[in-house]
Amino acid sequence: MSVDGDPRPAGAIERCDVAVVGGGPAGLSAALHLARLGAYVILLDEAEELGGQYFKRRQGSVLAKHGDFRPEGTSLISAVRASGVRCWTECSVWGVGEDERTLLVAGPEDEPRSVSARAVLVATGGYERSIPFSGWQLPGVVTPGYALHLATCDRIPVGQRAVVAGTGPFLLPVSCALLDVGVEVAAVVEVNRPYRPSLRVAAALAHPARLAEFASYRAVLARRKVPLLQGWQVVEANGSGALERVRIESVGGREAGREYDVDALAVAYGFRPATELVRLLGARCEVRQGDLFPRTDGRGRTTAEGVYVAGESAGIAGVHVARLRGEVTAASIAADLGLPGAAEPARATLRRLRRGEAFSAVTADLYPVPDSLISGLCDGTVICRCEGVTAGQIRAADAVGWNDRNSVKGATRAGMGPCQGRECAPAVAALCGASGSTEPFPARMPIKPVPIRVAMGESAEEVS
């Protein structure tokens, strides 16, 4: 059972000062800060364990054999539990009540629960930015985050021989982690050219500690003779029943394409914020390069009163910034709720936050996502893997002259499967050139899959 000290029956509305959704670095930091100021905090996470992506926990025999993974996460989680925060794990927030504030929750046994809070902090993290290509639906094609999770938390190699591809500094530690569990990394395929001298690269010199970290990963790759190709992209994955071969081409087609015989391909183009819940709660977002970002005052306040956002769901900037944003947003909430002891964040915290955000702007600049990745897709490429909708079907629906992307969604069913467009919505929007705006679909309940009986607000006993 994973709902801390819960005295109420499933279905009752639980009231608190602050509901924090997401128990990753941002949500944990914020919850701890607020509990120490005397707030009654409920922290909800859909995962079995707190920690989020960065502080994922090792379990059972892997923990016994290899020890704790990122012990600072264990300390942070222990501090949160000891501070009196009520931690509800295996609790997925799937919607919002008619008052646009009450959180609708599917509990551990899929029983319905509701949480009503004076302030809601959304710290739901981000998603890896998957961009469709021919064959991306084959078993063996995964995201780098998934391959990393297998390698670090479970100590399982994602395959025997892999290509790691896409864009972003994240590809480097992922490749090193795969090597560490015995995967042969055939190549790291980076679509940009961030590791060549340029004015953009010069901006990174202001962040020597981060550069040193990347240099250490590159040294491992060089020592293990893993080619790091820049200005190349994955165009096709092939195999009968599972991945057997990956084809890459140089951007601009200046060199002949290459093929690798592999059983794993880890590919993604950075991360994007998870904004469904902030949007359901009525907060405004803006589109930047095809992704949605919540509008904030820089201290976690959104445009909706009583709704706050922290961590990667506020914008992609890595674990250090996620924790700092958690702290700073907690200070905003404490001030707005008038908690005794509420105070401005320390100057040093704000300075570190500004510096971290400046570095994330540098990386966003160094690792952009070229528009051609989507505009260049051939008509046969599957875009919505849940519903099997191709680029050609989306383009044809778009060309009919529907007045927006939602009509294209209705006509093709793209984005209507179990993932509710979390994977494909940005690609569908980008393919909808004729219907104007590139804003992804509006957020709709349920934002996470839930059994019908939960969505109907009934308990399991009532249904059976």
Ligand SMILES: Cc1cc2nc3c(=O)[nH]c(=O)nc-3n(C[C@H](O)[C@H](O)[C@H](O)COP(=O)(O)OP(=O)(O)OC[C@H]3O[C@@H](n4cnc5c(N)ncnc54)[C@H](O)[C@@H]3O)c2cc1C
């Ligand atoms: C797949 C993946 C792997 C990553 N691996 C790494 C890594 O190894 N190293 C690294 O430096 N960075 C990694 N990152 C980036 C990393 O997410 C951040 O730097 C850091 O973890 C962000 O902290 P956060 O608190 O904002 O979000 P997260 O750590 O992502 O935490 C968000 C939490 O919200 C919960 N949640 C989301 N939606 C709901 C909902 N509706 N109801 C209830 N709970 C919900 C999730 O279960 C999760 O625990 C990864 C990102 C992803 C997407």
